Amino acid sequence: MQVGKPILYSYFRSSCSWRVRIALALKNIDYETVAVNLTKDGGQQFSEEFQALNPMKQVPALKIDGITISQSLAIIEYLEETRPTPRLLPQDPKKRAQVRMVSDLIASGIQPLQNLSVLKQVGQENQLTWAQQAITSGFNALEQTLQSTAGRFCVGDEVSMADLCLAPQVANADRFKVDLTPYPNISRINKSLLALEAFHVSHPCRQPDTPPELRA
Amino acid sequence: MQVGKPILYSYFRSSCSWRVRIALALKNIDYETVAVNLTKDGGQQFSEEFQALNPMKQVPALKIDGITISQSLAIIEYLEETRPTPRLLPQDPKKRAQVRMVSDLIASGIQPLQNLSVLKQVGQENQLTWAQQAITSGFNALEQTLQSTAGRFCVGDEVSMADLCLAPQVANADRFKVDLTPYPNISRINKSLLALEAFHVSHPCRQPDTPPELRA
Known part of the structure; x- marks a missing residue:
């Protein structure tokens, strides 16, 4: 179930968001960014709307294929399993x-x-x-x-x-x-x-x- | 290359060691334990010998198949890939x-x-x-x-x-x-x-x- 473009909830300076942005770029996956400003308004990650997406109140989160995944390495492993080229894990x-x-x-x-x-x-x-x-x-x-x-x-x-x-x-x-x-x-x-x-x-x-x- | 039994460097109370012990038990993998006491002698994880095994000075580490792996989830993923039964990750x-x-x-x-x-x-x-x-x-x-x-x-x-x-x-x-x-x-x-x-x-x-x- 591919429902439109993937949406990445990201903050420019978040190192965990950057990890996922690199994976998306390497795998040439087109996506939309929703910025979650971790410092503005006392931290937009604390909004009710965002907490529903990621109860950990952290970026990144990725909406893709009808699901929402948080935790950057879990996201990257999912991308690797569903979009294997180019590979981010060796074969051995x-x-x-x-x-x-x-x-x-x-x-x-x-x-x-x-x-x-x-x-x-x-x-x-x-x-x-x-x-x-x-x-x-x-x-x-x-x-x-x-x-x-x-x-x-x-x-x-x-x-x-x-x-x-x-x-x-x-x-x-x-x-x-x-x-x-x-x-x-x-x-x-x-x-x-x-x-x-x-x-x-x-x-x-x-x-x-x-x-x-x-x-x- | 299976060189004897796997060796788990473990501390009884370490929650990360316990994660790996459960995986080894579920997958019915016979292994030897080398205890690394995190509090005795100022912490045995700081010994030169153990640091050579895991520079992070943390348990667990697993010697298996001729390599040493640290980081509990990396160990579990390796066990899953090389000893897939019973599975610890679903198929979907x-x-x-x-x-x-x-x-x-x-x-x-x-x-x-x-x-x-x-x-x-x-x-x-x-x-x-x-x-x-x-x-x-x-x-x-x-x-x-x-x-x-x-x-x-x-x-x-x-x-x-x-x-x-x-x-x-x-x-x-x-x-x-x-x-x-x-x-x-x-x-x-x-x-x-x-x-x-x-x-x-x-x-x-x-x-x-x-x-x-x-x-x-």
């Missing part, structure tokens, strides 16, 4: 395990500890240190993991779901002024990714809801 | 998306916010409130999500990866004295799960490293 089960391991390291091990709602709880004066600590600790592990999994990209030489997690997490690291010098693999892969069309068009500085002063 | 892509959505809601949206290393950072006097807040907020969303996905279990009437996340998260909720009264679906499904053999044998109170006073 051991390589797939590596892709999911790197993806989950970021999606469960780093991002949740430095997202907006946690930083609110931590309090204004501790936010930067807290976020830097979460990212640094995760990147130490990620850099070491990439030493055994990476080729040109996170796992071997093909772009995978892991790369869709990496570039947005590096953007968060930049925002929180994390020094990337100790992470040559992360930096190198990120640079290669940002040169790709799908990462370019989906970038936070080029979204319908990007404020003019942050556009590039 | 939309149902699979629901299973992964519920799994990720717990694995990215709840557990990371109340795990040992975060609670250490939060400080002794704030730990209980912090953990309760993370779990309550996540359970509010989970309960609402289950209203549309659940049958006897989290998604429909068959045990899935989502259930492997649910029961261990409810155990954490119990430890942190979260009132479960507002969550009838979560409570009901958890009760059904705990009655199953695979959840019973893998339970934290029945592991090789469970201290005698916590055994049941």
Whole structure:
């Protein structure tokens, strides 16, 4: 049941939204964006309308094929199963395990500890240190993991779901002024990714809801 | 390449380790446990030997088929792809998306916010409130999500990866004295799960490293 174009509920700066935007771009899936501003009006994700779509009050959520899916990796896995070309998971089960391991390291091990709602709880004066600590600790592990999994990209030489997690997490690291010098693999892969069309068009500085002063 | 029995690096009380233990039990996979005590000797996960296995310094990690995988959901997906019976993901892509959505809601949206290393950072006097807040907020969303996905279990009437996340998260909720009264679906499904053999044998109170006073 394809009911019109897929609708992505997204916020330009949300790293989890960016993951999905890259997948949609790579797979050449035409979609509409509904912007959910996480800071305006006290946070549009708290509206009754949006909570009905995603009770977690987080972006992204994707309306597609008559269902609504939240959680970025669940969305990407669904896209992979229903729109398999180009593949975002390798064919070999051991390589797939590596892709999911790197993806989950970021999606469960780093991002949740430095997202907006946690930083609110931590309090204004501790936010930067807290976020830097979460990212640094995760990147130490990620850099070491990439030493055994990476080729040109996170796992071997093909772009995978892991790369869709990496570039947005590096953007968060930049925002929180994390020094990337100790992470040559992360930096190198990120640079290669940002040169790709799908990462370019989906970038936070080029979204319908990007404020003019942050556009590039 | 099957090199001897799989080895699970596990801690009896770790909810992420329990997820994998349930999968191994359901799929009837014989394995050896290497206990990694997260509190003894300042945390055995910080040993050089264990960091070489999992740079994130977290359990679980599984040595299997000549590789080492960390991140519980990546491990479970690998087991599902290589040992598909009984299935932990439904056949229908939309149902699979629901299973992964519920799994990720717990694995990215709840557990990371109340795990040992975060609670250490939060400080002794704030730990209980912090953990309760993370779990309550996540359970509010989970309960609402289950209203549309659940049958006897989290998604429909068959045990899935989502259930492997649910029961261990409810155990954490119990430890942190979260009132479960507002969550009838979560409570009901958890009760059904705990009655199953695979959840019973893998339970934290029945592991090789469970201290005698916590055994049941």
